[in-house]
Amino acid sequence: MDADVSVTQLLHMAGAGDDAARDRLWSLLYSELHRLAEHQMVAEPAGQTLQPTALIHEAYLRLFGGRNFDCQNRQHFFSLAAKVMRQIRVDSARRRRRAKRGGEATREGLTDQAAVFDEDPIEMLALDEALDRLGDRDPLKARVVELRFFAGLSIDDCAAALDVSPRTVDNEWRFARAWLHQQIAGNEGKA
Amino acid sequence: MPGDRWRMVQALFEDALSRPVEGRGAFLDSACAADPGVRAEVELLLKHDSQAPPEFLQAPPSPLPPTPPGDGPDPLIGQRIGQYEIKRVIGSGGMGTVYEAEQQRPKRLVALKVVNTVLPNRSQMRRFDYESEVLARLQHPSIAQVYEAGTHRDTLGRTLPYFVMEYVPGAQPITAYAAKSNLGTRERLALFAQACEAVHHGHLKGVIHRDLKPANILVNSERQVKVIDFGVARATDSDVAVTTMHTDVGSLIGTLQYMSPEQCEADPLGLDVRSDVYSLGVVLFELLTGMLPYCVAGRPIPSATRVICESQPTRPSIIDRKLRGDLEIIVLTALEKDRSKRYQSAGGLAADIQRYLRHEAISAKPRSRWTKAVHWAGRHPRVATAIASMVIALGIIGGTTLATRYLNREPRQVRIADDRSAAYLVSVADRRLHRWHSLRDGLRAVEDLIEPPASAGMGRLAIIGYTCADTGALRNSICAYDIDANRDEPLWAGAIATDDLPPILTQRNMTGGEFFPDLVRALDVFPQVDGVEIVAVHKHENRTSSALRIYDLRGEVLYQTWLDVHVKALYWLSSSGQIVLAGTNGRAFWSERGHHNIKTPHPKVVFAVRPELNFRSNQYVVEEPGNGPLEPVWYRCIGKPEACDLIREVNFLDPLETAHFGRYFRLNLTIGESEDSGYDVLVDEKGQEITDARRLSQMLALTWDRFPSPDYLALQELPPATVDIPYGSAPEASRSNPKSTNKGQ
Numbered sequence: 025m026d027a028d029v030s031v032t033q034l035l036h037m038a039g040a041g042d043d044a045a046r047d048r049l050w051s052l053l054y055s056e057l058h059r060l061a062e063h064q065m066v067a068e069p070a071g072q073t074l075q076p077t078a079l080i081h082e083a084y085l086r087l088f089g090g091r092n093f094d095c096q097n098r099q100h101f102f103s104l105a106a107k108v109m110r111q112i113r114v115d116s117a118r119r120r121r122r123a124k125r126g127g128e129a130t131r132e133g134l135t136d137q138a139a140v141f142d143e144d145p146i147e148m149l150a151l152d153e154a155l156d157r158l159g160d161r162d163p164l165k166a167r168v169v170e171l172r173f174f175a176g177l178s179i180d181d182c183a184a185a186l187d188v189s190p191r192t193v194d195n196e197w198r199f200a201r202a203w204l205h206q207q208i209a210g211n212e213g214k215a
Numbered sequence: 216m217p218g219d220r221w222r223m224v225q226a227l228f229e230d231a232l233s234r235p236v237e238g239r240g241a242f243l244d245s246a247c248a249a250d251p252g253v254r255a256e257v258e259l260l261l262k263h264d265s266q267a268p269p270e271f272l273q274a275p276p277s278p279l280p281p282t283p284p285g286d287g288p289d290p291l292i293g294q295r296i297g298q299y300e301i302k303r304v305i306g307s308g309g310m311g312t313v314y315e316a317e318q319q320r321p322k323r324l325v326a327l328k329v330v331n332t333v334l335p336n337r338s339q340m341r342r343f344d345y346e347s348e349v350l351a352r353l354q355h356p357s358i359a360q361v362y363e364a365g366t367h368r369d370t371l372g373r374t375l376p377y378f379v380m381e382y383v384p385g386a387q388p389i390t391a392y393a394a395k396s397n398l399g400t401r402e403r404l405a406l407f408a409q410a411c412e413a414v415h416h417g418h419l420k421g422v423i424h425r426d427l428k429p430a431n432i433l434v435n436s437e438r439q440v441k442v443i444d445f446g447v448a449r450a451t452d453s454d455v456a457v458t459t460m461h462t463d464v465g466s467l468i469g470t471l472q473y474m475s476p477e478q479c480e481a482d483p484l485g486l487d488v489r490s491d492v493y494s495l496g497v498v499l500f501e502l503l504t505g506m507l508p509y510c511v512a513g514r515p516i517p518s519a520t521r522v523i524c525e526s527q528p529t530r531p532s533i534i535d536r537k538l539r540g541d542l543e544i545i546v547l548t549a550l551e552k553d554r555s556k557r558y559q560s561a562g563g564l565a566a567d568i569q570r571y572l573r574h575e576a577i578s579a580k581p582r583s584r585w586t587k588a589v590h591w592a593g594r595h596p597r598v599a600t601a602i603a604s605m606v607i608a609l610g611i612i613g614g615t616t617l618a619t620r621y622l623n624r625e626p627r628q629v630r631i632a633d634d635r636s637a638a639y640l641v642s643v644a645d646r647r648l649h650r651w652h653s654l655r656d657g658l659r660a661v662e663d664l665i666e667p668p669a670s671a672g673m674g675r676l677a678i679i680g681y682t683c684a685d686t687g688a689l690r691n692s693i694c695a696y697d698i699d700a701n702r703d704e705p706l707w708a709g710a711i712a713t714d715d716l717p718p719i720l721t722q723r724n725m726t727g728g729e730f731f732p733d734l735v736r737a738l739d740v741f742p743q744v745d746g747v748e749i750v751a752v753h754k755h756e757n758r759t760s761s762a763l764r765i766y767d768l769r770g771e772v773l774y775q776t777w778l779d780v781h782v783k784a785l786y787w788l789s790s791s792g793q794i795v796l797a798g799t800n801g802r803a804f805w806s807e808r809g810h811h812n813i814k815t816p817h818p819k820v821v822f823a824v825r826p827e828l829n830f831r832s833n834q835y836v837v838e839e840p841g842n843g844p845l846e847p848v849w850y851r852c853i854g855k856p857e858a859c860d861l862i863r864e865v866n867f868l869d870p871l872e873t874a875h876f877g878r879y880f881r882l883n884l885t886i887g888e889s890e891d892s893g894y895d896v897l898v899d900e901k902g903q904e905i906t907d908a909r910r911l912s913q914m915l916a917l918t919w920d921r922f923p924s925p926d927y928l929a930l931q932e933l934p935p936a937t938v939d940i941p942y943g944s945a946p947e948a949s950r951s952n953p954k955s956t957n958k959g960q
Contacts, residue, residue: 161221195225195229198229199229201271202228202264203263205264205267205271209267
């Protein structure tokens with residue numbers, strides 16, 4: 025791919041289904057958000073948790089320079105950013121789990137400190153897996169969870185990003201949450 | 216089918232949830248009579264829905280949307296929060312709601328402010344506790360005492376922080392109090408000095424207020440100042456922008472007025488006590504004059520922050536002559552953009568006020584001359600201010616009415632329709648806000664939203680050129696529309712008058728009305744003039760003669776010369792102040808320059824002029840030196856005579872290396888029949904080609920066999936003028952070349 029393609033064009037192309045563009049955009053977003061997460065940790069006193077909305081917002085400004093998008097591209101951006109945030113947390117959980125088991129002592133960075141994500145890495149990985157299964161059955165619910173939980177969007181903002189009504193988001197969220205809890209904490213019964 | 220079952224389970228789940236718990240069993244009994252398996256699934260989900268702890272899959276902190284008005288009484292009234300019983304709502308704003316509450320021990324009335332931010336986890340709560348402790352230690356007669364801070368779990372399971380503060384009976388904002396009680400200047404100053412002492416006390420304890428405005432400087436029924444909301448913004452959320460995200464644009468602009476320039480900038484760490492001094496300065500200004508120092512009403516937020524950061528405040532003495540002298544100096548010192556020039560503490564500000572009241576000399580020095588408004592370098596560079604970025608964030612998040620309103624109403628660009636019969640002003644969300652129309656092909660030149668400097672006192676401009684196809688009143692004019700004020704009537708319209716024409720043209724009975732705006736660009740040509748200028752080429756309908764004009768933002772013609780070139784492209788070399796123009800020369804030719812011959816193809820030329828301010832002439836820029844302001848800086852032909860008809864288009868491009876920006880340009884030539892054939896040349900500000908930087912496109916290589924060498928496209932010096940024949944006159948028979956097929960003119 026031509027090196028001169030701008031990030032904005034990447035977003036367009038990714039939205040149109042260009043996988044190479046999407047991969048490229050993914051790695052850009054990943055490195056940007058990861059870096060920003062580390063910076064946020066440095067700037068705040070110890071013990072703070074991440075504010076994903078702020079991160080995504082800042083990554084957006086840095087990558088696209090404050091340029092405003094039309095609806096569709098906005099939706100794509102947010103969906104992608106939410107997925108990237110999810111990946112960052114999952115990757116971090118994997119590393120922490122390895123560290124707990126006495127694996128490499130190397131720390132990948134501040135995002136690996138347990139307090140940052142405030143959760144047990146095992147739970148996060150279980151959530152990730154359950155979310156995958158949810159996505160197989162019902163993509164909309166999985167996206168709602170990604171946007172709400174990993175990207176930190178409010179119900180209204182989710183609705184805009186998904187182009188559905190807030191009521192739908194609320195219903196989907198509630199159901200998804202119950203289902204995921206059942207998958208992770210409850211019996212593994214069919215659902 | 217599994218999909219149907221899934222949906223059915225969900226529908227039952229939602230339905231069951233909408234019923235009271237007791238009725239669910241019966242509902243499921245009847246709804247799932249046929250399929251007990253489904254019932255089991257639904258019940259399992261319901262169980263997990265209620266059992267999952269709030270921390271499970273909890274969304275990170277986000278501001279609560281404001282309760283829409285008329286939604287019934289505030290749910291907290293009558294409730295207890297800690298040992299406080301909520302009585303009634305005192306007021307509410309973007310940050311939260313203030314209630315009157317009754318404390319049990321000791322029994323007294325307090326003000327309880329519930330803040331609009333959710334703190335779900337322990338680390339944020341710890342931080343909140345710490346900051347509240349600091350606030351509780353602020354004890355000063357003019358600071359509303361914070362007694363306690365805590366968190367409360369509401370009915371939705373959200374954790375809300377609250378502050379319990381001293382109740383200020385009969386409290387009014389300082390400006391309202393002064394107006395109601397008809398206070399004179401000295402009394403107002405005395406009250407204001409109390410506020411400064413309070414803020415200073417906070418500073419000594421290490422707390423910056425960050426949100427000083429009249430609403431936070433209250434006066435009670437005993438004329439005692441009580442400053443409230445000290446550092447509250449900090450205690451609940453480190454990012455001020457987040458807490459204000461859901462406020463109404465109107466109240467946000469209201470808060471903006473009191474924010475210091477550094478607060479408007481991106482760096483919240485750059486805040487110190489002097490930001491509070493600035494905000495106090497704004498309050499003082501308002502107390503003394505009844506007005507605010509900047510006019511930002513009706514401006515979009517990014518524009519408003521720019522006004523605050525860059526333009527000079529109105530002088531109080533202009534509003535009220537009695538404020539001339541020391542008092543004005545005090546106000547303006549507090550309002551200095553440069554922090555180092557303000558009072559370095561609120562105590563310093565209070566001290567000067569006291570000196571003034573005692574008729575002593577003040578410490579602040581008057582500024583010798585207020586500097587003019589900042590010189591505007593074209594479009595404003597992207598500045599991610601806390602506010603602007605917040606608005607952008609609203610734009611990308613969308614969905615909230617504030618964001619939608621912004622996206623739909625904020626102008627972004629002017630676009631011309633494909634058939635050039637209309638130009639549209641479109642919003643950030645690509646909604647059409649306004650349409651300027653013309654006859655088909657009637658709109659040619661457009662320059663996008665131009666930001667005037669704040670001192671100009673006008674909104675953003677869109678420049679539209681109407682050409683000869685339009686037979687309306689604006690035919691052949693360039694019109695400037697103030698899109699923030701009136702989009703229908705142009706602020707001014709520029710056109711060529713017959714008086715402007717060179718004598719040679721008037722002799723041929725040409726009129727000004729035959730010239731249409733062909734090219735329009737906004738450029739900062741003259742540094743001495745505030746803001747950008749509008750450079751325009753007005754071309755004759757069918758001759759190559761054009762007028763090169765430079766207008767200021769008010770439509771004054773600052774420069775005018777004539778060109779005998781059909782200008783195709785224009786470039787600005789900022790470092791040497793040259794306007795570079797390229798096009799087809801209507802006059803010069805090769806065999807005998809000066810002799811106009813319709814059979815000889817007209818060469819493409821590129822040349823540069825250096826405009827002078829207030830030079831308005833009806834003479835042509837000529838190729839020969841020695842004509843003063845009409846002399847070009849340099850003048851070249853593009854290519855040898857043989858290349859004349861091969862060069863189809865001429866264009867300017869930016870140099871590829873940023874180091875060359877402003878001193879070099881790239882000349883792009885479209886060769887031959889095909890669009891793909893291109894030839895690029897890098898040229899410096901002396902008109903010299905950098906031969907190493909030549910680039911040929913692939914297609915051209917194939918057609919290259921028509922040319923002996925690429926030198927045929929190189930820039931050439933003009934051949935010497937041999938015969939100077941006045942434009943338009945027929946060459947005499949004795950002069951014409953018998954071999955040529957010259958038909959004369």
